[in-house]
Amino acid sequence: MASRATARAAASHDARAATRRARVGGAARESAARRRASGRATSDVDGASGRATSDVDGASGRATSADAFDLGQAIGTLARGERGATLPPGRVGALGVRETLEYLADSNGFVRRRVERYGPIFKTALFFKPAIVFGSREAVREFLKFEGELPADEALPETFRELHTEYGALRMTGSRHAATRANFGKVLGRAALESYAPAIGERTREFVEDVARRSGKETSSFRPGAECVDFALDLLFELFLGHVPEAKYKDAMKAYNGGLLSLGKWSSEFKAGKLALEDLTSYVEAHYRGVKARGELDRPEYFFYKQYSQAVDEFDEVFSDDRIATTCVLMVWGSYIEAAALMGHACVLLGEHDDARRAVLREFERVCCDDENGCRRIGTLADIMSMQYTSAVAKESLRVMPQTAGGLRVNPSPRKFASFDVPAGYVLTADPRIPFRDEANFPDPDAFKPERFVPGTHEAKQNDVSSETYYPGGMGQHQCPGISLATVMTQIFLAELVSAFPNGWRGKTAPKYVQVPIVILDREYEIEFLR
């Protein structure tokens, strides 16, 4: 409670300072760019004299209001041996406590305020580690040239590292990681989506019909934050295990997720998460062995198991049953909250944008409905691929309501990057939220405009998924292999929703979000459908 209050206080202080100092977008970016171009970008404490010199206005050279001496930053600069180095503008502080708490309280706002103040590259602290956050096209391009050599493992918190297990891809590099990713392609690529589509279509229709049945009155209410999470968890269990396990394993998955984000190994959440992981893995391993022993691996519901039964590691050794079971648990964990967050955000955005909602409905009717038979379920990848506008809604939802940051990488030795010095030990992160809000990439960036992502348009070509300006699943070696699955789930959900509730819906209050581990609608937030 106390730390939340501190975070809020820090956030509002910075917001006031930002309002005083900088305008949104162009001017601040230009000023930062000018500082860089003129080589006058300064470290927060002048290396030679120890004087505070932060944030000299790029155009005039006048000192600005942020010049007030910052003791925490001065101590941190000395302790980290950064005197004389030319780091990007920004503040790390002594231990990064203030920045970390502010980030945890409102991560999207945290990045937005700093971009307004410093431009598209700044230093800060993330999870108590000094970090350089960037997002211009040029910086991203330069980063990709060396990103493959950077360890991802060291940037992860200790609790996460242990619970993510030795089989977790986020901890791997090199040939071991490449072999692991080759298997992702088989369970998350095109053939996999083709295989999952009928189950996604069927379960989503049941889910939406259930919501519609709840109330015969004027309106029926829906809590997307809670209900999409529960739905996505069931569905992803079914896609990857071939069935939905009993409730205690769903609770175990939530406890496992809690453990991954716990503050320390001493915490009750970590201990509960560890036990939950053991329970889940034993359960999946026993189930997988049963399927294999009964010769059922070729049944369509066991597509995922089948692929992993043939998976090999970097030495061409087949995966052990234990590894297959752990991978399966990690995949459900890695996907359910992310997919649910996107479903919820897209639902809220469509509720607020009638034109977009009607366009999704028209597209669904064109693909799936006819006068004689009514509207069939979406059941094939071809159906999904032909719903380009609905796909664009999912992509634009990821842009206007980003749910995750980019991946974190630790810089192992001092380097020059984007003309700045980056000391060893700094986290480097290409943050998708920076290009997402850049006018140059997305004109009128605050507006929700799915048309931007309809294939064929100039913006769509420029911002293709995984481009240097649109990378909602991070970039480089650990780039998310599951965005397409989340998008497919969201497309089908939206299509069913607009068709079940053609008069639309609205929030009972303004949307509320939980910020950590990812940005997702609060479980209590309610919308009501209009009949």
Ligand code: HEM
């Ligand atoms: C819209 C939804 C999603 C978003 C925004 C998202 C975002 C991310 C991000 C930011 C990363 C880290 C990249 C990095 O460290 O560079 C990641 C990694 C990963 N994601 Fe997703 N994700 C989503 C959905 C999914 C789904 C549905 C799956 C399915 C299983 C999935 C599986 C993974 C895996 C396995 C990794 C680790 C890849 C590796 O280490 O090589 N994600 N995701």
